[in-house]
Amino acid sequence: xxxxxxxxxxxxxxxxxxxxxxxxxxxxxxxxxxxxxxxxxxxxxxxxxxxxxxxxxxxxxxxxxxxxxxxxxxxxxxxxxxxxxxxxxxxxxxxxxxxxxxxxxxxxxxxxxxxxxxxxxxxxxxxxxxxxxxxxxxxxxxxxxxxxxxxxxxxxxxxxxxxxxxxxxxxxxxxxxxxxxxxxxxxxxxxxxxxxxxxxxxxxxxxxxxxxxxxxxxxxxxxxxxxxxxxxxxxxxxxxxxxxxxxxxxxxxxxxxxxxxxxxxxxxxxxxxxxxxxxxxxxxxxxxxxxxxxxxxxxxxxxxxxxxxxxxxxxxxxxxxxxxxxxxxxxxxxxxxxxxxxxxxxxxxxxxxxxxxxxxxxxxxxxxxxxxxxxxxxxxxxxxxxxxxxxxxxxxxxxxxxxxxxxxxxxxxxxxxxxxxxxxxxxxxxxxxxxxxxxxxxxxxxxxxxxxxxxxxxxxxxxxxxxxxxxxxxxxxxxxxxxxxxxxxxx
Numbered sequence: 001x002x003x004x005x006x007x008x009x010x011x012x013x014x015x016x017x018x019x020x021x022x023x024x025x026x027x028x029x030x031x032x033x034x035x036x037x038x039x040x041x042x043x044x045x046x047x048x049x050x051x052x053x054x055x056x057x058x059x060x061x062x063x064x065x066x067x068x069x070x071x072x073x074x075x076x077x078x079x080x081x082x083x084x085x086x087x088x089x090x091x092x093x094x095x096x097x098x099x100x101x102x103x104x105x106x107x108x109x110x111x112x113x114x115x116x117x118x119x120x121x122x123x124x125x126x127x128x129x130x131x132x133x134x135x136x137x138x139x140x141x142x143x144x145x146x147x148x149x150x151x152x153x154x155x156x157x158x159x160x161x162x163x164x165x166x167x168x169x170x171x172x173x174x175x176x177x178x179x180x181x182x183x184x185x186x187x188x189x190x191x192x193x194x195x196x197x198x199x200x201x202x203x204x205x206x207x208x209x210x211x212x213x214x215x216x217x218x219x220x221x222x223x224x225x226x227x228x229x230x231x232x233x234x235x236x237x238x239x240x241x242x243x244x245x246x247x248x249x250x251x252x253x254x255x256x257x258x259x260x261x262x263x264x265x266x267x268x269x270x271x272x273x274x275x276x277x278x279x280x281x282x283x284x285x286x287x288x289x290x291x292x293x294x295x296x297x298x299x300x301x302x303x304x305x306x307x308x309x310x311x312x313x314x315x316x317x318x319x320x321x322x323x324x325x326x327x328x329x330x331x332x333x334x335x336x337x338x339x340x341x342x343x344x345x346x347x348x349x350x351x352x353x354x355x356x357x358x359x360x361x362x363x364x365x366x367x368x369x370x371x372x373x374x375x376x377x378x379x380x381x382x383x384x385x386x387x388x389x390x391x392x393x394x395x396x397x398x399x400x401x402x403x404x405x406x407x408x409x410x411x412x413x414x415x416x417x418x419x420x421x422x423x424x425x426x427x428x429x430x431x432x433x434x435x436x437x438x439x440x441x442x443x444x445x446x447x448x449x450x451x452x453x454x455x456x457x458x459x460x461x462x463x464x465x466x467x468x469x470x471x472x473x474x475x476x477x478x479x480x481x482x483x484x485x486x487x488x489x490x491x
Contacts, residue, residue, distance in 0.1 A: 001288065001289035001308075001312065001313075001314075002288050002289045002290065003259050003260060003288065003289040003290045003308075004161075004259075004289050004308070004309065004312065005157050005158075005160045005161035005164065005258070005259060005309060006157070006160075007068060007069045007153055007156040007157040007160055008043065008065075008066055008067045008068055008069065009042050009043065009067065009069045009070070009071060009149065009152070009153065009156060010042070010043040010044075010045050010062040010065060010067035010069070010070050010071065011028060011031065011032060011035075011042055011043070011044055011045065011070075011071040011073050011149070012045040012047070012048075012049060012058050012062065012070065012071070012072055012073065012086065013025055013027070013028035013045075013048045013049070013073045013074075013075045014048065014049040014050075014072060014073065014074055014075070014078040014079060014082065014083040014086075015048050015049070015050050015075060015076055015078065015079070016050070016076055016077040016078055016079050016117070017050050017051070017079065019076040019077055019112065019113070020076070020109065021048050021050065023075055023076050023110065023112050024048055024073075024074070024075025024076050024078075024099075024112070025048050025075065026075075027073075027075035027099045027112070027142065028044065028048070028073055028075055029044070030142035031073060031099075031142045031145045031146055031149075032044045033142070034142045034143045034145070034146040035145075035146035035149055035150070038143075038146055038147075038150070039146065039149075039150050042149065043062065043065050043067050045058050045061050045062050045065075046061065047061055048075075049079065049082050049083060049086065050079060050082070051079065051082055052081070052082050052085060054082065055082040055083075055085055055086050055089075058086065059086060059089055059090060062090070067092070068092045068093075068156075068160050069092050069093050069094070069095075069152070069156035069157075069159075069160065070086070070087070070090050070092060070093070070094045070095065071094075071095045071096075071097060071149055071152065072086060072087060072094060072095065072096045072097075072121075072132070073097055073098070073099070073145070074096070074097070074098035074099065074112075074114040074117045074118060074121065075098075075099045075112060075114065076099070076112035076113060076114055076117065077112065077113040077114060077116060077117035077120075078098075078114065078117040078120075078121060080117070080120040080121055080123070080124040081124065083096075083121055083124075084121060084124040084125050084128055084130060087125065087130050087132050088128055088130055092156070092159070092160065093133065093152075093155065093156040093159040093160065093466065094130075094131075094132045094133065095132060095133040095134070095135075095148075095149070095152045095155075095156075096118065096121055096122075096125075096132045096133070096134050096138065097134075097135065097138045097139070097140070097145050097148050097149070098114035098115065098117060098118045098138055098139045098140075099112055099114045099139070099140075099141075099142075099145070100114075100115070100139050100140050100141050100144070101115075102141075114139060115139050118134070118138055118139065122134065131466055131468070133152055133155055133462060133466055135148045135151065135152075151458075151459070154309070154310045154311075154312075154456075154459050154463075155459060155462050155463050155466060157309050157310075158306055158309045158310055158463045159463070159466060159467070161259050161305065161309045162190055162191055162192055162302075162305075162306070162467070163191040163192075164257055164258040164259055165192055165193070165257055165258070165259040165260060165261065165305065166192070166193040166194065166195060166253075166254055166255065166257040166259070166260050167187065167192060167193070167194045167195070167260075167261055167262070167263060167298055167301055167302060168194075168195050168197065168249070168250065168253060168254075168260060168261070168262050168263070169194065169195070169196045169197065169262070169263035169264075169296050169298055169301075170197050170198070170199050170201075170202045170262075170263070170264055170265050170296065171197075171198065171199035171202075171265040171296055172296065173295060173296045173297075174265065174267060174268060174295055174296070175268075180295050180296065180297040180298075180299075180300065180446045180447075180448060182298065182299055182397060182398040182399070182400065183398050183400070183401075183402040184298065184398075185398070185402040186398040186402060186403075186404045187298070187302070187398075189404070189468070190302075190404075190467055190468075192302065193255075193257055194298065195253055195255075199265060199269070199270070202245070202249070203273055203274070205245050205248070205249060206241065206242060206245045206274060209241050209242075209244050209245045209248070210241060212241060212244055214244055215237060215240045215241055215244065218240035218243055218244060219236045219237060219240045222236050222239065222240065222280075222284075223236065225284075225355055226355070226361070226362075226363055229355075229360070229361045229362040229363055229382075229384075230363055231362050231363045231364060232363040232364065232365070232379045232380070234379075235276050235363070235379040235380055238274070238275055238276045238380075239276055239278075239280055239281050239380055242274065242276070242278060242281050243281045243284060243285070246262065246264075246281065246285060246292075247285075250262075250290065259305070260290060261290060261291040261292070261293075261301040261302065261304060261305040262285070262290065262291070262292040262293070262301060263292075263293045263296045263297055263298045263300070263301045264278055264282060264292050264293065264294065264296065265294075265295065265296050266278050266279070266294055266295070266350075267369060271366070271369060271373060271377040271378055272373065272377055275377055276377065276378075276379055276380040277350070277351075277365075277366045277369065277378055277379065277380040277381060278292075278380065279294075279349075279350050279351035279352045279366070279380055279381040279382060279423075280351060280352075280363065280380050280381065280382045281380070282294065282352040283316075283351070283352050283353055283354045283355070283382050283423075284354070286304065286308075286314060286315065286316065286352070286354055287314045287354040287355070287356065289308055291304030291305050291308055291315065291317075292304075292352070293317050293448070294317060294349065294350075294352060294448075295448075297317070297446070297448050299395070299396060299397050299398060300317050300395070300446075300448045300450060301317075302396060303317075303394060303395050303396045303397075303450035304316075304317055304450045306396065306450075306460070306463060307392070307394065307450050307451075307452035307456070307460075308452075310452065310456050310459050310460060310463065311452045311453065311454055311456055313452070313453055313454070314354045314356060314357055314453070315450055315451060315452050315453070316349070316352065316353040316354065316357060316386075316423070316450075316451045317349065317352065317448055317449070317450055317451070318347035318348055318349045318353075318423070318448070318449055318451055319347065319348050319349055319447050319448060319449075320345060320347060320393075320436070320440065320447055320448075320449050321345070321346050321347060321348035321424075321447075322345065322346045322348065323341075323344075323345060323346070324341065324344040324345060324346060324426060326341060328416070328419070328426075329341045329344065332414075332416045332417070333414065333416060333426075333428075337414060337428060339414075339428040339430070340433075342432060342433030343428050343429060343430055343431065343432045343433065344414075344426060344427065344428050344432065345426075345427055345432060345436075346418060346420070346424055346425065346426055346427065347386070347393075347413075347424065347425055347427045347449070347451065348420070348422050348423065348424040348425075349422060349423050349424075350366050350367075350368065350369075350381050350422050350423070351364065351366070351380070351381025351382040351383050351422055351423050352382070352423060353382065353384075353386060353423035354382075355382065357386060357387055357453060358382070358384035358385065358386060358387060358423065359384060359385045359386070359387045359388070360384045360385065361382050361383065361384035362382075362383055362384065363379075363380070363381070363382060363383075364379075364381050364382075364383045364421075365378045365379050365380075365381060366378035366379075366380070366381050367421050367422070381422065381423075382423060383421060383422055383423060384423060385417060385418050385424060385425055386413050386423060386424065386425030387413065387425075387453075388412070388413045388414055388415035388416075388425075389412060389413060389453060389454075390410070390411075390412050390453070390454050390455050391410070391411055391412060391413055391427065391451050391452065391453055391454070391455075392408060392409070392410050392451070392452045392454065392455055392456045392457055392460065393408075393409045393410075393411065393427070393429065393449045393450070393451055394406065394407060394408045394409070394449065394450055394451075394452070394457075394460055395407055395445060395446075395448070395449055395450055396464065396467075396469070397445060397446070399444070400444075403473070404467075404468065404469050404470075404473070405443065405469060405470075405473035405474070405475070406460075406464045406469050406473065406474050406475070407439055407440070407443075407445065407474070407475040407476065408457045408460050408461060408464075408474065408475075408476050409429045409432070409435055409457075409476060409477040410429070410455045410457045410477075411427060411428050411429030411430065411432070412427070412428055413425040413426065413427055413428075414426045414427075414428050429477055430477060430479065430480075431477050431478060431479060431480060432477065434477070434478065434484065434487065435475075435476075435477040435478070438478075438484035438485075438486050438487050439475040439477075439484070442484075442486050443475065457476070461474060461476075
């Protein structure tokens, strides 16, 4: 998958000068040995930090080693000032973990008191307004600390990616879809750049790609991917031309940033001018690791990128679209799956979900647009039922007054035929009805949700916290019996 950041993690041990340094060093070596046995390589900084001079030496060492993420390991109590200054001066995501005591037979010279040291470290981090990832229970054996570092990997990778990415958008949000419009101030707060472009500029670039000699090879690749689902072969040349236009635009416009996502537009004039819809191309770029949102949904594209990096897999963007009819529920869901009717909904978009996330697919036309336009200019959607399995439905969003918030809900796509059109699936999330009313509606979220294929709520929650989303603004589907603040207690 292209457009994917890579983390290189360093582990640095710290030692309070009134404790044996060897205790911290040996415990660090044990963590590294366990990590390498379980998960692979990690950079072990040879400098153990007792003071600020050591901190500088360690900082130079890990920078020279090309590390972009850091684990500060308290093998004993640790020096709170040098260890937090290291977090301050290291330009990348950081984690703080600590060593558990090892045996009842060595609790005099072999006692490290790192359990206590984490308290001082957390206090000093707060004093300096510093961010660090601290796991749910940050003190453990060598094996447990190796597992914590492994959990840190996708968090670190995501933070590295966001600090080096650009959102490229085309055109203003369409009329009547202002729900996807949000201030860009929070993008800059997150370290993300944005380049907003005119649709006319994109159209000019598209026209310049007419007859591009690479088109034939892209068409062949599309034919191979679609197989028997290639029901509109006449539109593939235009779609290939558009795909090359976007890929070339990315290379010409990403500037100093390494990673890119796109907030694109598909109507009201796109179809009549480009002569197709971009849905299938959007799916192909997203499959490459370059998420493309619809309706110029900037925060939707950003959310997709986060899910892509965390999961190292293709994601999609869907409308939280329609209810499941009661007769469909009675026939295909009730008694077969442990969900109520209100736990279910259909997630849909016109045809932007990648082939490998669909149970079956066919190239079709955009049925909604074709109600008011000639069908021939609405070709290019990829239709099919979304493949069943675990999903995480989520979104990072700025409010209209530039506050950042997010939601996460884990559930599944059921193996139930939708009997509908577009890229669509029957989603099931416990207590979805209440989540819909008291999070999505109450907090004015737009209709688009990002979908990652698997359960990634634990990691996403930590990523959103690290990015500075207030914890009371990271919502999730409350279990039965736990009331939302706005929920009527008498219902």
